[in-house]
Amino acid sequence: MTLRDFGMGKDSMEDRIHEEIKYTMDTLEKSIGQSISPQIMFHNASSNIICQVLFGRRYEYDDEVIKVIVQCFTENAKISNGPWAMLYDSFPIIRSLPLPFRKAFKNVETCQKLAISWMNEHKQTRVPGDPRDFVDCYLDRLDKAGDDQTSFSEAQLTMYILDLHFAGTDTTSNTLLTGFLYLMNYPHIQGPRMCLGEGLARMELFLIMVTLLRKFKFIWPEDAGEPDYTPVYGVTLTPKPYRMKVQLRKTN
Template identity: 40%
Template sequence: MLGSVILLCISFSLFILFVRTRRPTNFPPGPRLIPIFGNLLQLNLVDLLNDLKKLSESYGKVYSIYLGRKPVVVLNGLQAMKEALVTQSVEFAGRPKDHIAIDLTERKGVVMTDGSIWKEHRRFALTTLRNFGMGKRSMEERILGEISYIVTHLEKNAGKTTDPQTLFHEATFNIICTVLFGTRYKHEDEFLQLNIHCIRETAKIINGPWSMIYEMLPLLRNLPLPFQKAFENRDLMKKSLGDQVSQHKKSWVPGEPWDLIDCYLDKMEKRGDDGSSFSEEQLVFYLLDLLFAGTDTSSNTLLTAFLYLMTHPDVQERCQKEIDEVLGEKEQVSFEDRHRMPYTQAVIHEVQRVADTVPLSVIHATTKDTRLMGYDIPKGTLVIPNLSSVLSEENQWKFPHEFNPSNFLNDEEEFVKPEAFMPFSAGSRVCLGEGLARMELFLILVTLLRRFKFVWPEEAGVPDYTPVFGVTQTPKTYRMGVRLRQFNSVNS
C-alpha cells in the first residue's frame, strides 16, 4: 500500500513538472520535452551544431529547446537573424539572469551585462579603442611590431615543422595588451602564459557539455565537477588583472592616460559618487572581457587559416602572387593595401566563414514580450543566435559546404561581401573588436605569406578540419611546415 502511494506521488510530481514545462501558446515549436531534463538527453552535446541543424530542418528557422525547465529559442538563417538582432535589436539585446557566463562574470564587464551598465561601458570601449588607434596607422604599428616576433620564431624554424598552437594566442594577446596596459610581454612571461592558458581552457568549457549540465541541474553547481575549472580560471585572471590595476594606480597621472586602464581611472575620478557603474571591480571584469574577446577569436581564426592554406597550396600560391605584385619593393604591408588585393581579401573572409569561430554567438535574452516570424516570445526568454547556420546557409553562398574563396568574388574576380557574412554577430551586440580583428588578420596573414611558404607535413597524414567545439571553436592540434621564400623588399 505504501509503495503504491509513493509511486502515485512520484507520478503526480512528474506530471506537474511536465505540465509546467509545456510550451506556451504560439511559442516556437521544438522536440518533445522530457520531464526534469527538457531536451538535454536528446542533444549530442559534443556535436551540438549538427543536432541544432537537424532540429532546424524539422521545426523551421525559429524553434525552441528546453534545458531542464528553461526555454531557449534558437535562431537559424539570415532572415531570422536580421529580424531579431537588427530590426528588433532592442528587444533581443538582453542577457539572461541565470547562465554560466553570467555567473563567471558576476554580471560585470561589458559582454554579459545589459541595460545602462552595458550601454555606458560599450560606449566607453568604442571611444577609448578609437582614441588608442583602432582603425588608424598607430594600431597598424602596434600589430606590425608584434608580427616581427612571429617572423623571428618562424625564421628559426625554417626548413622544419613547428607547433603554432600558442604562437598566435601570444601575438593577439600582446596586441590587445598594448591598448589595455600600455605594454607587451615576452612570450615566456608568467602573466601572459597564465592568462592565455585560462582563456583557452575556459573557452572549451563554456557552451560544452558540462556547461549545459550546469544550466539544467543547479543542485550540482557546487560539486567538484569539470565546470568548476572555469571558475578557478576566472579567479586566477581576476587576481592577475587586479594586480595590474593596482600597479597602474601608483603611476597614474590624472588627465594624462597612457592606456585604457588610465582612461578608466580618469572616468572613475570624473564621475565620482554620481551613481555611475564605473568602479574598480567593474574595471577588472572589463579587462577580462576585452582580453578574452581580443585573444581567442583572432588566434583561432589564424590557426584555421594556416590549416587551410597548407592543405590548399593552390590558394596559398595565388595569394602570394597577388601579394608580391601589389607590394613589390614596399618594405611593409599597410591595411590600406587590402583594397588592391581582392583575392587575398576573399581568402581571409572565407577562412573566417569556415572557421565559424563563435558559432552560437553569445547568448541573448529578450528585454520585453515580442514577436518573431509569427511566434510570441515572452520577456526574459533565452535566445541562441546560431551564426553557424548563416555562415553555411544553402541559398546564401555559392559553395556553402566547402572552402572556396569564390564565395567572396564576383564574376569579374572583384571582392564582394555577402550579407550572410556575420562572424562577429550583428546589430547592437556586434563584436566590439571587429575592427581590430580585421586589421590583425590582414596584416599578419599578408606579412607571413610574403616571407614564408607553409606546407602540410608528410608525416601528419590526412588533415582533420573538424573543429573543437566551445564558446569559441578552434582547429584540432596540428604541426606546421615552414619554408623561407624569396620576395622583393628594400631590406631583403
C-alpha cells in the same frame, strides 16, 4: 576620450600589429625547415596586441604571465560550450561538486587577480588626464565620477579587462589557425603578394596573414597524415591542434 586615442584607431592599431608581427616572425625564423605547433604562438601574438591597448605593455612569449593567460582562456573557451557547462546551467544542485567546470571558475579567479594587479599598478604610475591605455582612460573617468551614482567602478573595470582581453585573443587566434590550416592544404592561394585591399589590410587578421605569407611558406608536414577540418566547439570555433612546416619564401 575614446578607444581611438589609445590604440583602437586603424593607424595606431596597425603600428601595434606590425610591432608584434616582428616577434612572431622571429619565432618562425628559428623553426625554418621544422614543423611546429602554431596554437600557442598565434594566441600569444593576439593576446599581446590587445594587451598593448588595454595595459600599454606586451610579454615575451616565454613569460609566465602570458602562458597563464593563454592557458586560462583556451581552457575556458572549451569548457564554456561543453557538456559540463550545460549540466551546470541545467542542474544547480551539482554546482558545488568537484566537477570539471570548477576549473573554469579557478581560471577566472586567476585572471581576475592579474587584472586587479594591472589596475593597481596603473593607479600608482598614471598621470591623471594623460592616459596611456584603456585602464588609464577608465580610471580618469572614475575620477570625474567621484561619489556620483554611476555604473563606472573598479569591479566593472576588472570585468571589462577580462572581456576585452578574452575577445581580442580567442577570436583572432582561432581564425588565424583556421586560415593557415586551409592555406597549407590549398597552397595555390599562398601568393607572396596576396592583398585584400588597403582597408582590409589594416585589420588585424589580414595584416598578420599577409605579412607572414610574404616571408614564409607554410607546408602541411608529410608525416601529419590527412588534415582534419572538423572544428572544436567552444566560445568560438577552432581547428583541432595541428603542426605546420615553415620555410623561407624565395625572393626574386
